[in-house]
Amino acid sequence: MTAAAPDVAMAKPLLAALAGERRRASPVWLMRQAGRYLPEYRAIRASAASFLDFCYTPTLAMEATLQPIRRFGFDAAILFSDILVIPDALGQRVSFEEGEGPRLKPIETAADLAGLAEAPDWSRLAPVFETAERVRAALTSDVALIGFCGAPWTVASYMIAGRGTPDQAPARLFAYRQPELFARLIDILVEASAAYLERQLRAGAEAVQIFDSWAGVLPPAEFERWSLAPIARIVAKLRAALPDAPIIAFPRGAATELGKFAAIDGLSGIGLDTAVEPRAAAAALPARLALQGNLDPLALLAGGRALDDGIDRTLAGFAGRAHIFNLGHGILPETPIAHVERLVARLRKTG
């Protein structure tokens, strides 16, 4: 790992927060900060034939990663990529249809599962690591680079449905009907994801986030088995390989289960979705954890008083503890640039 010495790391507000440090201004980045709401992103998107080609082309992925940093001065860049590069590298090819989201050949049987590779084809993912290396070299010393992966449950839910669905029912049903088979898929994803994050960190990422965007559709018992436990296993593996790497988990929709995430040994931060009440989370979760979130993306889209009130309430709720300002979910493509500028100015008390 290309980890900086502690004092250098602490010059990066994001890493300081992940080390539990409180500062006057919360560092800020936004989920999906590189993407369609930016005209400069839309301008380069057409340069690649497909969305995955875009992710796998280091010059393009690097440019997309850096665009929001240049424009807004966020405290962290997040590698421009997609959670579905893992199934893609396991041999389940992924495509993105314009405005339709991802498409994969659904995994329905034991034979489909047996058709997956044991481990990702790392040569296919090499451009991701190259992008990480290049971005890291391009960033100024106060901006941190975040790598990421999807959590096993979320990635598996796309692998089984073959697409996004309103509630990922196909994977939930698969797990009810064929729990052993589903556990085998989760095991493959735990191994692949831990190795993938480790490689991102060694290439230049300074922290990683595990996105469990669909954690919230699982009832509690299934949540513990398919969301929480696999994430805990990834954290343990990563900790064993790289003891100092900061790890953030983002279990969207798991507001009642945050205490269980907080108990994962080695986690540095928890990403909170919009349903979480900041004050309640700040009071309930251990002080060593950085809390990240959780402005409603629709408040950012709406602007005006809804935005100002949302920012102020978020800051007040997390006051007194290590906090990373973020949205509770990804920024929406329709979000006006001016609202993002207003957000950053208000956070830094310059607006």
Next chain:
Amino acid sequence: MTAAAPDVAMAKPLLAALAGERRRASPVWLMRQAGRYLPEYRAIRASAASFLDFCYTPTLAMEATLQPIRRFGFDAAILFSDILVIPDALGQRVSFEEGEGPRLKPIETAADLAGLAEAPDWSRLAPVFETAERVRAALTSDVALIGFCGAPWTVASYMIAGRGTPDQAPARLFAYRQPELFARLIDILVEASAAYLERQLRAGAEAVQIFDSWAGVLPPAEFERWSLAPIARIVAKLRAALPDAPIIAFPRGAATELGKFAAIDGLSGIGLDTAVEPRAAAAALPARLALQGNLDPLALLAGGRALDDGIDRTLAGFAGRAHIFNLGHGILPETPIAHVERLVARLRKTG
């Protein structure tokens, strides 16, 4: 209100549970128990030109209401209707396209809102009350009749979007941008819903449920204002008119906010969605409240061990307190009849 004397009421297991009584076997009904998973429902559905015509035809609505009682012997019948009869009766005409869900002309401006009636056209809803009266007369003395309405937030979210959406973003955005206008719509719905439930109870319903199916998409502050407070106002109005009417609130997706519902004076029960851990809810919520739920509809669809385990875990979690067995969300149209039979048999220890 045609409320029965207390001793008669207690012969109905559902009403006993709503009075806080514990029994060996939890009474059971299922959300959407009348509907498409039943061949006898599909057989009569075509008798009406449209879904709302079906709801507004007492012979058909009565038959649909009674079908699941005859087949499964549930402890409660729920009036066959739809939450969108309220906007329909306020003058915002509603249609249902086959397999597409509801369609309404979206409310976008103050003028659209001013175009609504001050109060529902009760003549349009007269068939609903007639259905309630007829069903009540047809039920045996141990089966209770439940009336219902949608909560103001959920109904408003359809009125503004003009349809169902993945996260009711149009209404959330409307509420951020035009909170005063949105509050006016909510006020209209509070008045209409309270009056509507009162009329259902006077016609024959013995308990009512307020469905806030979309409570979960609101951040905490918006949740308190648009979901919790309006429901509390409906409960207060209903209590003032009919002090003994049992009222159940079903705030789907509000697992972290259940304590606030429990604090609503006059609420008899809370419907719990699949995200709620039964043991935790049973421990956290006051014993005077009946807890209703919360088997995953996908476990019922899956059947086998997932179903048996789900039932057993649900019963064990709510053991020792007043409990009404239900799903955590509506029964899915693909659910096999045999799985519902197995559920009822297991609950009554006859299977």
